Amino acid sequence: MGVSENMLRFTPETLAEVFGQQFVQEFGTNKADEIIDKINKAERVTRYVGTIVARGLNPTASEITSLLNNIPYFIFSKGETLCFASVGVFLMWQKSLNERETINGGTNIHTGIVIDIIRDCSKLKYNRRNNFFTRFFQSIEFIIQSDKVEQEIKEKEITKLNFRVSPNIEADKEIHLNKSFLKVKVTKVSAQPSQSGNYIHTLKTEKKLTYFIALPVKTPVGTETEIDMELYNVIERPYEIKNESGEPQTLQLKWLLGKPKIE
Known part of the structure; x- marks a missing residue:
């Protein structure tokens, strides 16, 4: 298309x-x-x-x-x-x-x-290189592909990023000893909701890894928190872009999707 x-x-x-x-x-x-x-x-x-x-x-x-x-x-x-x-x-x-x-x-x-x-x-x-309009068209394609990911994968709906609020230093120690918790920072949030009503959040880790998650409510850019990775499945989905030479390139984007509840 x-x-x-x-x-x-x-x-x-x-x-x-x-x-x-x-x-x-x-x-x-x-x-x-x-x-x-x-x-x-x-x-x-x-x-x-x-x-x-x-x-x-x-x-x-x-x-x-x-x-x-x-x-x-x-x-x-x-x-x-x-x-x-x-x-x-x-x-x-x-x-x-x-x-x-x-x-x-x-x-x-x-x-x-x-x-x-x-x-x-x-x-x-x-302009043969990656110019303003190239980046804009990529943003449009990203929004559309984000919608497709939401439609293709039927997992438990995540309603918000769960903040870890520690009442004391001992609790802080427990958090950092638990390797399932991952420190992330919200670096970008989509301007408009997807067809499913969710906003696409870009999360960066301390090691510069990038994850994406769809949430029904915007989380402010710059928010730093820790998420329990045991609650999520990491699903990779391809994302087509053009590099600076104008050649097609496929990136594998990592999406966080909530694991279904086991009754």
Whole structure:
């Protein structure tokens, strides 16, 4: 299945959030806020959005990017900057719609507009190496494959990371003597829940091993705790990516899944 087909599984809001989250992560909040401020204050953008809303029209990727390319700030901007701004214009238009127009437009049509924006902007700058859009497409694929893992493996549902709270030093000693407990740190949490309603958490160990776990509630990034590995099965599932040379590469991701209860 191609990249565009994969993105059709998402709502336009989710695509925008995943893209925006990566943009902020790589370029910072100040850069993102600056771009949002530019499009909010641009008379061309306000006039364009107002016109198509009044006429009951949908925006197109080419219209939005052409519009922004006539604003000095965006003339020489990178593809990812233009894309972030273009998605922002789309969200401005969507917010301006009344409820009836939103229903008539249809989620798939709106998702298609965001896909066109991302796809077109990704082609503006040719880069054989692992660029911003390559990483974004990999994130989309990872979310989809995470959903597949949850659907394929039917294990006991884990509801939260169990924190080890020790009342005294002696208890601490017992924890560290018990080899089944593994120290982990939450380094990343998916922006949106999967189709099963779970958030994908990335866990790093002291020895830099990486595990993934699906939880129905977000655990804050940076959380450090110890988990009892006797409660989990470690399941490996393949994850396809492209390396810096553009060649396909398969990684084996380790997933933690709760062991079924024995009655």
